[in-house]
Amino acid sequence: MNSRLDKHHLLLSLVVPVFNEQETIDFFIEKISSVFSQEEQLTVEMIFINDGSTDETLERLIKRQQTDQRIKIVDLSRNFGKEAALTAGLDIASGEVVVPIDVDLQDPPELILEMIQLWREGYEVVLGKRVNRSSDHWLKRVTASWFYRIHNKIASPKLPVNVGDFRLMDRCVVDAIKKLPESHRFMKGLFAWVGFKTACVDYVRPERIAGSTKFNGWKLWNFAIEGLTSFSTAPMRTWIYIGFLVAFPSFIFSIFILFRVLIFGIDVPGYASIMVAVTFLGGLQLIGIGVLGEYLGRTYMESKRRPIFLIRQIY
Structure with a gap:
């Protein structure tokens, strides 16, 4: 029998990069509290990485922390970008399993319970895979499709299609990623590069709960170039x-x-x-x-x- 089935208590680290997300923080924390309130064998730590926000994001996090000891706040000195913020969160996270998740609730926290079940069955990585991209506009769906096709033809390792940063990782996977030294980081590629035994959980991505996306067409274009040049010559x-x-x-x-x-x-x-x-x-x-x-x-x-x-x- 897998030893994970015998564990009576589990520490889950949620890695949550935030940049000007003052409108979504309260919704996110309440949702996490609701989803995991009945899980007595599970302790959750929420690691918010404030990536140089210029609104009241940090102030709201500090205020919520006063009444919720599960919250840990990592305040970066400036805006370094989501990839760097994810890296900071993975460095700080101490859980047996770690889940990067967006604060806008487009990644359903309920799915984490299903991911944990697969982890207990022996999987070291459990991916959240979008079954469609209906929440994205037409141009983003088309360009995303092109990116995955081109990347997976010319680069190695191949990226799982329609899989973002939302995934569960065992502690051994996180430790392996922390050993990778590059400064310019394409996290989806690094997640794929380390490998490990992997399963998928399908879901439909909902609309943002509040606020607006911080990615525009130009940033997505540069992000795609970063991905193609990071893992292919x-x-x-x-x-x-x-x-x-x-x-x-x-x-x-x-x-x-x-x-x-x-x-x-x-x-x-x-x-x-x-x-x-x-x-x-x-x-x-x-x-x-x-x-x-x-x-x-x-x-x-x-x-x-x-x-x-x-x-x-x-x-």
């Missing part, structure tokens, strides 16, 4: 083939021009054809330099070995 390698496809027809055309000049005399090229060739090749070169620059920039930033985040205070 294929974008760089692609330019070898693009260069060949451009150079080979140019070589054949130059031979054709040489023979035509030798047979028919001097050929005066047209201005339009020259401009098309120059601008086309110039554009390809700039794109290629941009791809190389992306990887070089990542190498440069990693070489500095700056900390992923800085903590101003822990409450």
Whole structure:
């Protein structure tokens, strides 16, 4: 029998990054209290990582902490981004099982009880998998679909489709992630990279309980680039083939021009054809330099070995 079935008490750490979420905090805490109120064999700690909020998020958390000792607040020195905030939460979490979860309640806390049951059956990672993306607008659904397809074709390991950060992780998984040293972190990729025995729980993602998302199209685009370049060198390698496809027809055309000049005399090229060739090749070169620059920039930033985040205070 799995030893986990014999455990009479379990410490669950909820890792909750927050950035300007003053409108959702009370709803979230009340929901957590409601879901786990009858679980006598389960202790919950809520680790809120305040990622440089400029509204009253921190003040509301401190006020709630005065009457709820399950709340721990990690106040970062500035906004470092959600990936860094997740990393901070995983470093602080002390539970036997750890669950990153969004404060907007789009990740249903009720699902955690089902995840714990699968954990007791021997799974070390239990993913929350969205069965559809009906709560997202059309463009986000399409671009998300493209991202997963492209990433899983060119990168390794493959990302589980329609799975976000919401998942249950055993302590051994969290300890493995904490050993990964990179500064620029794509957490979905790191979660997939460490592996371990995995199960899935399907759910339909509801609308936000309050407030608005802090991700816009530009941030999502940069996030996608971060994911593709973190776990694949294929974008760089692609330019070898693009260069060949451009150079080979140019070589054949130059031979054709040489023979035509030798047979028919001097050929005066047209201005339009020259401009098309120059601008086309110039554009390809700039794109290629941009791809190389992306990887070089990542190498440069990693070489500095700056900390992923800085903590101003822990409450």
